Amino acid sequence: MSGRVGDMSPKQDEVLTEVSGARSDCEAEAARNFNAVKAEAMIRKHLEFRLKMKVDTIISDWKPPEVIERYVSGGMCGYDREGSPIWYDLVGPLDPKGLLMSASKQDFLKTKIRHTEMLREECRRQSEKLGKNIEAITLIYDCEGLGLKHIWKPAIDTYGEILTMFEDNYPEGLKRVFLIKTPKMFPMAYNLIKHFLCEETRQKIIVLGSNWQEVLRAHIDPDQLPVAYGGNLSDPDGDPRCRTMIKYGGTVPKSYYVQDSVSVQYDNSVTISRGSTLQLEYDVEAPSSLLRWQFASDGADIGFGVYRRTKRGGGQKVTDMLQVLPSERYNAHLVPEDSCLTCSEPGVYVLCFDNSYSILQSKKVSYKVEVLPPPEEPMQNPRSRGEQRLQ
Numbered sequence: 001m002s003g004r005v006g007d008m009s010p011k012q013d014e015v016l017t018e019v020s021g022a023r024s025d026c027e028a029e030a031a032r033n034f035n036a037v038k039a040e041a042m043i044r045k046h047l048e049f050r051l052k053m054k055v056d057t058i059i060s061d062w063k064p065p066e067v068i069e070r071y072v073s074g075g076m077c078g079y080d081r082e083g084s085p086i087w088y089d090l091v092g093p094l095d096p097k098g099l100l101m102s103a104s105k106q107d108f109l110k111t112k113i114r115h116t117e118m119l120r121e122e123c124r125r126q127s128e129k130l131g132k133n134i135e136a137i138t139l140i141y142d143c144e145g146l147g148l149k150h151i152w153k154p155a156i157d158t159y160g161e162i163l164t165m166f167e168d169n170y171p172e173g174l175k176r177v178f179l180i181k182t183p184k185m186f187p188m189a190y191n192l193i194k195h196f197l198c199e200e201t202r203q204k205i206i207v208l209g210s211n212w213q214e215v216l217r218a219h220i221d222p223d224q225l226p227v228a229y230g231g232n233l234s235d236p237d238g239d240p241r242c243r244t245m246i247k248y249g250g251t252v253p254k255s256y257y258v259q260d261s262v263s264v265q266y267d268n269s270v271t272i273s274r275g276s277t278l279q280l281e282y283d284v285e286a287p288s289s290l291l292r293w294q295f296a297s298d299g300a301d302i303g304f305g306v307y308r309r310t311k312r313g314g315g316q317k318v319t320d321m322l323q324v325l326p327s328e329r330y331n332a333h334l335v336p337e338d339s340c341l342t343c344s345e346p347g348v349y350v351l352c353f354d355n356s357y358s359i360l361q362s363k364k365v366s367y368k369v370e371v372l373p374p375p376e377e378p379m380q381n382p383r384s385r386g387e388q389r390l391q
Helices: 010-022 036-052 055-061 066-071 096-102 105-130 153-169 186-196 212-219
Strands: 075-079 085-090 137-142 174-180 205-208 268-272 277-284 289-297 302-308 322-330 337-343 347-354 363-372 387-389
Touching: 036 055, 036 153, 055 105, 066 096, 066 105, 075 105, 085 105, 096 153, 105 153, 153 186, 174 212, 186 363, 205 212, 268 277, 277 289, 277 363, 289 302, 289 347, 322 337, 322 347, 347 363
Parallel strands: 085 137, 137 174, 174 205
Antiparallel strands: 075 085, 205 387, 268 363, 277 347, 289 337, 289 363, 302 322, 302 347
């Protein structure tokens, strides 16, 4: 039994009746696992969310800022073989830093709510048209072009807030997710966001291999699938990418920027005396771990480089270590630095803040450093023909 209306076991139907009757204002589906108490709490929280975010009128009364309309990629295009709407998310064309410099996190959250409510309306229209319940969408997540810019910490934090909003308020709005054209760095990116997803959602995510077009056609009639994705659908002018329905984003012009930087919460602050350095050591236990850092300086620039110890124990000078990232001076007092590197080998990595060139001025540096382990299990090889569900 799917647990959806019209396809429930007697026990599920009993719990749904209990939840719906517990309070007159709680007329909605029971939450996952058919726990009546949790379901009622979830529904009440959702009703508060709808009131606070003005969800009932968000389609008619609110429009995203122009920069989001023009530079956030994705869109609804076609229906799967069961009649569910299909939404495309394209990660490659996104410019996370440019977007977050140009609009607030609240704007992005409201945009995603608006898109979701539009899809819910489309599901209702499909239900009436087809004479059956259409309650969830198919999502195609195009990972081509996924790069380091997409795992920028403020972008991951914002995406995490959006995913949490979905899990809390639209837990059963998703039928399946197809991930296509996943690059080598996808496992690292997925590791950063998977803790925002519950187990039920993870089970709906399917990574497709080199035969992704064939798999999509098995679930979507070619006439409902853009030519660019292996189908027959194109725009009236013949555009195979269906740009009238799917937006392809791009780099945000700086003329849209409304702020100089994105607020970052740092874990530590330290003053580095004039003519001295600060060394931070991090033990990387597994190859392919990600070492990422953010830092800002007060008043003037600061030198920064990354090294790896070649001898066990202390006492080794930086000049005798293996240089991983050459030291250079960063204008972190103007633009906070945010970057990372994949550690090809395990070992002790040393992040060195260098103020040795300054004979007059001490520097205050605020920083946050993380070591992210590699995926626990091997992920789908993009060249393989199989498919894999994520955990």
